[in-house]
Amino acid sequence: MRSFTTLDLQYAHRFYGFQGEAQYLHGHTGILTIEVEDTINEGVNMVFPCNEIKKTAWEVLQNFDHALILREDDPLLPAILKVYEEQGIKDGAPSNKQKGPAFKTELATAYPECRLVVTKETMTVEGMIRIVYELLKDKLNIAKLTFTSGVNGATVEYNPPCREQPRCPLCGIALVDGVCPKCGYRKS
Numbered sequence: 001m002r003s004f005t006t007l008d009l010q011y012a013h014r015f016y017g018f019q020g021e022a023q024y025l026h027g028h029t030g031i032l033t034i035e036v037e038d039t040i041n042e043g044v045n046m047v048f049p050c051n052e053i054k055k056t057a058w059e060v061l062q063n064f065d066h067a068l069i070l071r072e073d074d075p076l077l078p079a080i081l082k083v084y085e086e087q088g089i090k091d092g093a094p095s096n097k098q099k100g101p102a103f104k105t106e107l108a109t110a111y112p113e114c115r116l117v118v119t120k121e122t123m124t125v126e127g128m129i130r131i132v133y134e135l136l137k138d139k140l141n142i143a144k145l146t147f148t149s150g151v152n153g154a155t156v157e158y159n160p161p162c163r164e165q166p167r168c169p170l171c172g173i174a175l176v177d178g179v180c181p182k183c184g185y186r187k188s
């Protein structure tokens with residue numbers, strides 16, 4: 001069975017070099033739906049607690065929220081960094097608190113201090129799904145990802161790994177070395 005949750009991300013981007021209005025800087029509310037597949041965890045009667053899916057995903061994906069997402073070869077990138085630098089906010093600001101850990105994958109690099117994500121390819125809805133899968137595939141048994149942004153949408157189904165994740169029979173979250181990080185339950 002599957003458990004799923006959604007989260008939304010407010011971001012600005014553009015399609016550099018694309019022939020259309022999207023080549024101009026603009027913003028979206030993107031909605032990501034993450035479906036996780038596993039057996040029912042007896043005891044809590046869940047596949048996985050949806051708030052835990054959200055927490056795990058948000059930890060890293062908050063880097064995309066209230067962020068600017070630009071392709072690595074976009075000339076706006078050095079121009080914006082110059083402005084941030086002159087304004088003294090490039091390396092952070094006291095009000096910039098909601099930050100995820102910096103990450104770097106094949107497809108994207110996050111700079112949480114200045115709320116910027118630099119991507120290898122144009123950040124389309126399809127591109128976002130590829131980035132998200134790369135970031136979360138080892139943390140969640142992802143069966144499907146759907147991302148919508150304005151009138152655009154993309155969806156992909158995966159064959160989740162056949163590892164049955166050992167989960168806490170009291171809270172439903174994944175055990176770490178046989179121990180629940182939330183309630184301390186220990187698998188005998």
Ligand SMILES: [Zn+2]
Binds near residue numbers: 014
């Ligand atoms: Zn757009």
Ligand SMILES: [Zn+2]
Binds near residue numbers: 170171173180181
């Ligand atoms: Zn627990």
